[in-house]
Amino acid sequence: MSPSEDNVPTKFSCEAPETALLPPIEQAGKLSLSWSFLLSPLLGAYLPSFLARMFGFRASYTTQDDAIWRGHDLTFDADNFRTGLVLRTIDHGTMRRVLQNCKARQATFTGVFNHIIARSLSAALGASSSANGFASQIVVDMRHLFGGIFNDDSMTNCVTAYNETVASQELTQQSDWATNPSSPFWSAARKTSAGLADTAGTLHNQPIGLLQYLNAFRPWTLEQIGKKRETSYEISNLVVFDPKGSEQPEPSGENSIAIEKTIFSQPANAAGALLNFNLVSTKGGPLVMTVTWQLGVLDLREGPESAFVQEVCENIKAQLQELAPVGV
Template sequence: MWLIGSKTPKGDGYLRATSPNERRCVARESLGFYHALIVGGIYQFSEPVELASISTYVHALRQCVRHHPQLCCTVAEPGTQSPYYKACACLDLSRHVQILPQRDGRHGVQSVEEALPVMLDSMGPPHIPAWKITVIPFSQQRCFLGFSFSHSLGDGMSGIAFHRTFLDALQETGVERELIWTPNLQQLDPPFDTSTNLPISWSFLLRPLLGVILPKRVASLLGFGITAPAGIWTASKMFYNPEKHQTCVKVLSIDAATVKEALKVCRAHQGKLTGLLHQLIINSLSEAFAHRDDLDHLAARTALNMRGPVGKSNDEMGNFITAVTQFHAIKKLAGSDIVQEVDWESVQAVTERLAAAAKELRDQPLGLLRYLSDVRSWVSSQLGEPRDCSYEVSNLVSFQPARPTSRCAVTEMIFCQPADVLGAPLNFNVVSVANGPLSIAVSWQAGALALASEEDEDDFVERICQGIRSGFGQLVSRAPG
């Protein structure tokens, strides 16, 4: 059914109605299909600090809440067709901080790989704002600090915004100690996915409807069908088993020197890092599927940050993400051949396509959500359907502090999404630190890769990660001196 609008009550604490995309996020979380996403960093202090004490973080957390009103609101009536945002009158910061036992952190973000699934699959009580920080001390001066939060509050770049505010506040010698406080009520900005920001033409609106109603051949001839090549790997159909649902994660780290050289080579070929990452992923998956004669293509989705086109700063929290899908041929190999060559024409083409899509607001598929009368029912109805892509790349690019740091610095970052019941079989979550290493967290839903066992899935993803690492190594070794 197609309908515009939704009804929401207004009362104490009411902030605003959720947008269609926000309702999609709320629905999949309330149904258990998606939990928290996390953006974390390795924090290095110049002097010893009580990293296992919550008081170390109170001032910085209060500054974050002051700057980002999403951190002081909850979603009311999440199980209905019309959830809305409601202000939290009183905030107890002790319920938003988790401090885990100290561990060896010599391997940076890879040191917390085992802890990530629990962080990603944990959601707090519904009556408090859906976010928290998790601290894992490595020493008296170094720790991992992960910010996990509901996608209904913001996208991946919102996590970057949080850490910029948090790190900036840590440079100050704040004396705030009170854990329970009443923040000043702030209104939420309007959502991104409005008809003003994302206008939809009649032809674009009718295309998916006619593509379903008309016979496939007629729809294809008239241009209303979805044109996709044959033999696309999409692994399992979408499924959800609440008793066995869990997130699996592999973390890959690329050192700063290799990243610097890779960026240099990309620029020489008129490409960017995201385009290169797609090529390395395609090469690795082509090797993994060398024995599969039934597979010919990969559907690669890339998440796009649309703050720029609507005049928003990257320091603002919220959901400003759209996505674009491109099809790539699986590279056919003979015997035990290994794909090592980078197709720079493809890297350049992907780079150009993403740059153009990141500026285009008209006829975005995301805008079609506002024509659904019941987003929640639509979300739940997708179970049992084939997935619509092979993998997704979400690149938060390079983290940079808001101002020069003296008391504390962030030396590494990690970004990871939880198992996404309705999403791609594999998610490649990417982030780096300016002049520092690049981390790639590969996440997937246990069982979603359609292999014989979870151990086979783990081995499969490990091979993909090793292929990407090898690809970076080959790229640097072949670069001119």
């Protein structure tokens, strides 16, 4: 409803808050880089490929193995760019038992989930696929490394990434993968968990630190279109959403409001991973997983993409159930 002329003030002012904008992370802390870490992607990008291979320089910090599942090369058509989405929910009871199992085997859930995805993708792709592994990228929160400049309420882009290559054959050969704490699956999950902890514990040699030496973001991003995709999938885990905080009382009374489920998603990234796995749970509630991707880039041998991603999600749910035996 439009306001009438009678109730519109002739003079109106709005005072903006004086809170200063938070600094970008390269100003908030020292993202130090070793010479080898800094020069490797630079020389890998500009040297002839045979020289780059000879001296071990790589334009990317992800694997360049041709047998990694990458789908089609990076492509972008503004008029036809579409995002696919599949949503799944894992109940609280299952997640509670999975987390207990992870703790007992000295692994984090994100580390475990990384290899659950790899197993699920391997099963969905089938034996006809030539891919023998996956390049994973896991988003890591760094706000705790900046001496209190950022906190949990800060609206800031304060993340880096942990990259890892997952060999699919190593994870699918044992039938007791879920119950045997010495299985390749659990060994790989512990390795990923340790790598995530190392990445989250330092500002030194972080991939995000390379961006402070990039003067023109848009031209560099556009140059990536047409190149080989670097990552098979990305994991963004927001962990537990607890709006009241752990020390606040639970809401009560007929006028109280409780959040039972939280959903987190993001659009497809033309220059990013093939699949984005977005995770968030609510305190006392379920885990919600959304999987997004750019339509038309998965390069499947048969079947529609949506059916493939739904199969991957069902595989993930089934394997989480295997990791959550009743009685744990």
